[in-house]
Amino acid sequence: xxxxxxxxxxxxxxARLLADAGHEVVAKAQDAPELVSAVMATRPDLAVIDxxxxxxxxxxxxxAARRIRDAHPGLGIVLLSQHVETRHSVDLVSRGGFGYLxxxxxxxxxxxxDALRRVAAGGSALDPEVVSRLIGARRAADxxxxxxxxxxxxxxxxxxxxxxxxxxxxxxxxxRTVETHVSSILTKLGLSNSEEDHRRVLAVLLYLxxx
Numbered sequence: 001x002x003x004x005x006x007x008x009x010x011x012x013x014x015a016r017l018l019a020d021a022g023h024e025v026v027a028k029a030q031d032a033p034e035l036v037s038a039v040m041a042t043r044p045d046l047a048v049i050d051x052x053x054x055x056x057x058x059x060x061x062x063x064a065a066r067r068i069r070d071a072h073p074g075l076g077i078v079l080l081s082q083h084v085e086t087r088h089s090v091d092l093v094s095r096g097g098f099g100y101l102x103x104x105x106x107x108x109x110x111x112x113x114d115a116l117r118r119v120a121a122g123g124s125a126l127d128p129e130v131v132s133r134l135i136g137a138r139r140a141a142d143x144x145x146x147x148x149x150x151x152x153x154x155x156x157x158x159x160x161x162x163x164x165x166x167x168x169x170x171x172x173x174x175x176r177t178v179e180t181h182v183s184s185i186l187t188k189l190g191l192s193n194s195e196e197d198h199r200r201v202l203a204v205l206l207y208l209x210x211x
Contacts, residue, residue: 001026001047002029002038002042002048003049005080027042032063033055035053036064046075046078046120048080049061049062052081065077076099076121080103081101096201097122098124100127102127102129131160131208153171154181155203159207159208
């Protein structure tokens with residue numbers, strides 16, 4: 001793994017956490033140009049990147065992530081941030097292997113490490129607060145308006161990158177009930193005539209693009 005983080009304390013703490021969990025940290029970068037160079041040189045399985053990094057301390061990390069993803073489409077990327085910033089998220093999540101978590105989620109170590117594993121395997125991991133910001137306010141013309149409250153809960157968990165099994169555990173439902181909800185969601189969104197994996201991605205993107 002490669003870590004891109006300008007705070008030395010957080011960077012070293014994160015590196016220690018990952019090493020203790022059995023992951024190899026092959027490089028640590030304190031600014032966006034150094035991060036891009038480190039990824040190009042080491043070809044890691046996953047990059048964990050702070051959105052706000054030098055030199056501009058705006059969205060340098062997110063812009064570096066997009067550059068890295070363009071060069072290495074199969075590389076997993078997890079963005080970390082103190083606050084929700086959604087400018088680059090929809091484009092990155094549409095390609096898979098992407099996560100966006102608030103920094104305080106790192107302290108829930110088991111969930112954080114599980115999110116890293118999902119992203120490294122090509123899945124997604126979106127912080128619930130990020131999902132909430134992305135979907136924005138509902139509108140009368142919103143195609144999601146036809147979904148029930150439970151279906152919207154299921155779709156929100158799909159947007160976090162959770163499988164049907166994970167959704168069932170979170171909502172205390174049976175696997176069959178979740179399958180029924182997912183099928184209903186895809187039908188109501190007019191996504192009933194293609195492969196299920198493809199439909200799930202389209203449903204999540206539609207959900208995120210309602211901001």
